[in-house]
Amino acid sequence: MFRTRKWTLAVAVLAMAAAVAGTGCKKGNVNAFPTSGSVSGWEKTSDTRVFAAKDLWQYIDGDAEQYISAGVVSTSTSDYKYQGQLEAVVDVYTMGNAAGARKILETGQTSDAKAIQLGDAGVAYAQSVTFRKGPYLVRIVAYESTPGAAQALQALAHGVEAKL
């Protein structure tokens, strides 16, 4: 009887630990960044940098407040290059919940935004793709406008979305 209780307790503790770890993984620094070549034509050209909410100003001072007010937990970023020429940056904002990601996505959209099927919702412009999936808000921006850039960005966005 006593032995059974101990096992039950151990299983419960393990289950709780797994649940906490699972939550932590969802809100933590998930590796959403495709490796070089895993999305055709795209090369990952920098290490991934991670900023906790309190340090986000070091990355986007002046922009940070809107993410903090929407409940950002952490931000990861990495540079990419398409076919050795088109440079882009991928930012993955891990928000406290899906509502925070939705708030950011819906802020600042203009009438020329094109809705795309990506994650829970997404929009694309000629040089950028932004989408949300659960608590994640992803923004991919190219530094130049080139023929085919929009298509290439969306391919990379699908690569990121698949890893979330």
Add this chain to the structure above:
Amino acid sequence: MKSRREFLQAAATGAVLLGSQSKLGLARVVGQHGETGKSKVVIARDPALHGQSAQPDEQRVLNLLDRAMASYTGREKPIEAWKHIVPQGQVIGLKVNGLGGKGISTHKALILAICERLQQAGVKPGNIVVWDRNPRDLAACGLMVNTDPSKVRCFGSDVSGFEEQPVAWGSVNVNLSKILTRECGMVINLPILKDHDQAGLTFSMKNMYGVVKRPDQLHHGGCNPGVADLNRIPVVREKVRFTIGDAMSSVYQGGPGFRPEHLWYPNALIVGEDRVAVDHTAWQMLERKRAEVGLPTLAAAGRPTSYIATAADAAHGLGVNDPQRIHLLEV
């Protein structure tokens, strides 16, 4: 004979050592409360600056700079114009802005053009310091760190460090970059025109957030009175004496980060000593663009540029924001 490109690359690395020391003892104030009693601001434009490229043409940028400086100083020859601006024997800082990343940072072509003219005006390469917060910001401007004093130097406040003793004025209490306090005798401010999520506009005065250790602590209240108070700190007010504002490209919405969907090409430089008048002029330019694309004014969008009026008030006295007291010259 070096080609222009070779010259620029050499200037950037400091390989070009030109001329002797400036013969002028002090730079003279030429546009602030001059003949007209008004603050002079020059907007120089070149509609063909970018052509089909995202980057401006280097030669056109140099020509635009020369035209802006000639108009501002009244001196036709670029070297004479620059000698009129920069003091002799001092380290001249060029405070750039790379915060927004590669897509919306002070253009390298402008920085190199200024380095070229400074050297031609007699400033030693090692007496030119191009600086911002850190290597990332400088890289966003297309620059690499160099601390070799025989060349044009380029490094961030992460290298120099910040003053341990904070300095206060009004609402701000900040640790200033040692590049400003110890390295430079004069700073030429090279901001880039952007919409700003908190302040409405970021340009000349707001660029000083890049000279303090914790700029994130100055954003409350739409950066008002933070921007004005920071610029009122004596060492900021006295050393940062001239603005060559980069309005060659800009973001009119969604700033201060790079938002290519809101990118626009004013193809202009905005030049002046009166930082308030410069910001007022840039603000009007930004508002006109927003109106053109159907966006509300910055005030209606909930982020008025209140700090500009604060900077002009009697307590701050940093310049003028009354259009009647601004001598705006568009060339």
